[in-house]
Amino acid sequence: MTSGEEGQGQAPVFGPDFAAQLETLLQWRRDVRHFDQRPVAAADMHVLLRSACLAPSVGNAQPWRFVHVRSPAIRAALADHIDVESRAASAQYADKGQRDSYLALKLHGVREAPELLAVFCDEVPVAGHGLGIATMPEMLRYSTVLAIHTLWLAARVRGIGLGWVSIVQPRTAAAMLDVPADWSLIALLCIGYPAEQGQTPELEKRGWQAREPLADRVIER
């Protein structure tokens, strides 16, 4: 920052302690499926949503749309739908052992989580004026994902857990939630205090899939 630029104050310098704490946050963020029943304060939900809106977005289009699900009937319908889709997905595992492992996993906390948030992407936002999406219109959906991740970290730093549920037919969920036709479902988020905390992903603890080495993920050109 050139000093005094636009009166925005001094650019912050983040020290090594903060960097280390951020890494701890990343290591202890988890996808949570087991919630305790302690409610999430409305003020905290507001902070999480406000934080989400600090995410980057293509053309600054801010295409994220949050649907706070308060109706018990809609929540129950979503949970039933997910269970049907999850059972259907188990058919992809020809090996009975693997199928049984899959069916034994707890894949969502939609029924128990104190808060349920559906996140959509507005595919035709006015904001942004089309910048950056001529060749990659999916950037709007990716921007919405960035907002979800921001919300996730803002939650975890406050001890609040989040579980991202994707075993859902996006159009079915959109219909249940009666949202505008141009909105695409990106995620169904379960939010609440986790019943337990851990540094190891649940799917790793249960032997489904461990972390893989970085070296397998980088090539040069």
Added chain:
Amino acid sequence: MTSGEEGQGQAPVFGPDFAAQLETLLQWRRDVRHFDQRPVAAADMHVLLRSACLAPSVGNAQPWRFVHVRSPAIRAALADHIDVESRAASAQYADKGQRDSYLALKLHGVREAPELLAVFCDEVPVAGHGLGIATMPEMLRYSTVLAIHTLWLAARVRGIGLGWVSIVQPRTAAAMLDVPADWSLIALLCIGYPAEQGQTPELEKRGWQAREPLADRVIER
């Protein structure tokens, strides 16, 4: 965390100071298009990539694939391609004033950024064993976006800027980089120390698009 669970050590508690600093980080993260020429240390690049791999992913599939672009010829070809696509995209603005505003924006630093990283999603990863993608295969791409955002924050906390370039034909870039057929381009990332820092998004400073109120982004059902 139940105490002593799996010997993972005590779950961290993040205090209000860290939460405030995290919010500052989110507020000062920027999409950077102006870089100075100071190189990014190889050790820092390694930390950024390692941090990215802490991101959540569907089924723990870790579908992110990073291509570190070191060839000046490939970089130049990518930059030329982006300029062609950006000029083509300007045709969407029928209003001459808006088109001129668009063309006056600096939309990428592909030629100058000390480091260039192309990020792909492996659409058929072995890891994860298909969990969570039966109804939403796009979750693999979204997982890759989560890794990019994680890398972005890990960079900014170290004073390193990142610019996400999306004005690119994904298949053209994939061909230039000669990656496996099952990899989809998610982002081209310019990485380096920013020439200036600011709290206001560049597109807002230049009058293209300001932040919009949270209330316009939340509904209830």
